Amino acid sequence: xxxxxxxxxxxxxxxxxxxxxxxxxxxxxxxxxxxxxxxxxxxxxxxxxxxxxxxxxxxxxxxxxxxxxxxxxxxxxxxxxxxxxxxxxxxxxxxxxxxxxxxxxxxxxxxxxxxxxxxxxxxxxxxxxxxxxxxxxxxxxxxxxxxxxxxxxxxxxxxxxxxxxxxxxxxxxxxxxxxxxxxxxxxxxxxxxxxxxxxxxxxxxxxxxxxxxxxxxxxxxxxxxxxxxxxxxxxxxxxxxxxxxxxxxxxxxxxxxxxxxxxxxxxxxxxxxxxxxxxxxxxxxxxxxxxxxxxxxxxxxxxxxxxxxxxxxxxx
Numbered sequence: 001x002x003x004x005x006x007x008x009x010x011x012x013x014x015x016x017x018x019x020x021x022x023x024x025x026x027x028x029x030x031x032x033x034x035x036x037x038x039x040x041x042x043x044x045x046x047x048x049x050x051x052x053x054x055x056x057x058x059x060x061x062x063x064x065x066x067x068x069x070x071x072x073x074x075x076x077x078x079x080x081x082x083x084x085x086x087x088x089x090x091x092x093x094x095x096x097x098x099x100x101x102x103x104x105x106x107x108x109x110x111x112x113x114x115x116x117x118x119x120x121x122x123x124x125x126x127x128x129x130x131x132x133x134x135x136x137x138x139x140x141x142x143x144x145x146x147x148x149x150x151x152x153x154x155x156x157x158x159x160x161x162x163x164x165x166x167x168x169x170x171x172x173x174x175x176x177x178x179x180x181x182x183x184x185x186x187x188x189x190x191x192x193x194x195x196x197x198x199x200x201x202x203x204x205x206x207x208x209x210x211x212x213x214x215x216x217x218x219x220x221x222x223x224x225x226x227x228x229x230x231x232x233x234x235x236x237x238x239x240x241x242x243x244x245x246x247x248x249x250x251x252x253x254x255x256x257x258x259x260x261x262x263x264x265x266x267x268x269x270x271x272x273x274x275x276x277x278x279x280x281x282x283x284x285x286x287x288x289x290x291x292x293x294x295x296x297x298x299x300x301x302x303x304x305x306x307x308x309x310x311x312x313x314x315x316x
Contacts, residue, residue: 021266028270032277032291040288044240045296052239053300056232060304063228064092070133070221071110075126077214078207080118090114092309094127099267099302106267107131113312125204133215137222141254148251226254233276236293242285252279273298 033041068084068091075082082090090113097106107130111123118126208214230250237244256275260268273294280290 021264025265025269028265028274029295032270032274036287036291040286041292041295044289044292048239048292048296053296056235056239057300057304059228059232059235060301061308063225063232064088064095064304064308066221066225066228067091070218070225071126071130073221074129074133074208074214074218075118075122077209078122078126078204079209080122080126082114082117086114086117089309089312092305093312094309096305096309096313099305101267119204121201122204122207125201125207128201128205129208129215129218133218133222136215136219137226138254138258140219140223141226141251145251145255148248226250229253229257233293233297236296237280237285240289240293242280242283242289244280244283244285248283249279269298 065088068088071091072082072084072087075087090110093113094107094110097109100106107127108124110127111118111120114123227246227250230246230253233249233253234244234246253276256272256279257268259271259275262268262271265271273291276294276297277287277290280293281287285293
């Protein structure tokens with residue numbers, strides 16, 4: 001079957017796929033609520049004042065702003081500049097669309113929002129680099145998790161975990177090194193469009209000046225932002241009367257957030273909340289309280305995305 005035929009089938013079924021993902025997400029959330037006491041969750045929510053959530057709200061706005069600055073930093077390193085305001089709005093719009101897309105692929109819409117200032121190929125390359133820094137950050141946290149929590153697992157499991165963590169880094173490195181050979185392989189009539197697209201992305205990636213400096217800086221930026229994500233969860237736990245260790249929660253939150261990349265739900269809804277609830281329960285937080293924290297975190301982040309990005313999505 002031709003690629004165009006497969007693409008046409010996907011277009012015809014995308015509404016069905018969207019509905020299926022919504023059903024899966026709602027089912028997972030319903031299961032979480034059913035696993036504990038619904039009345040307990042409602043009681044926990046009633047105990048939270050809106051005023052106490054204001055610092056959490058603005059902390060996430062700051063987090064989103066710093067994430068957009070990291071993206072802008074990568075764009076500037078590729079010799080393309082956009083205003084701080086433009087980068088923040090485009091980033092917020094992209095992440096808002098990620099909230100309703102599987103595997104957070106909505107991030108790839110950022111180049112569309114800045115297309116008047118930056119070529120689409122350069123925009124896509126910048127998003128790839130941005131996600132690459134996120135990925136390396138998660139690998140670093142994965143290594144830290146092995147060091148901190150290795151005593152909880154058999155030695156064989158720890159070794160397997162390390163190997164599994166190294167494989168993606170190896171594959172990414174090889175794909176970067178042998179990208180030109182891969183493009184040469186794709187240079188044939190039947191794959192001409194793919195080859196052209198890949199060549200444009202490759203040329204855009206090569207625009208990155210001094211990658212040996214830029215990428216480590218962006219990765220350290222990622223790690224700092226991860227601590228802000230962890231601190232947000234700690235603030236929510238404090239509001240409900242519980243304390244959590246900043247380092248542990250930052251590492252585990254970063255790893256659990258990877259569940260958002262699983263394309264069977266919308267932005268990991270249900271999967272991430274379940275993972276966070278399990279993490280919180282390991283620190284003595286009751287199940288109902290853990291679900292409440294995870295759901296509050298989701299509500300706050302989505303509200304920020306809507307407030308900061310919805311108007312820009314409609315405008316563009």
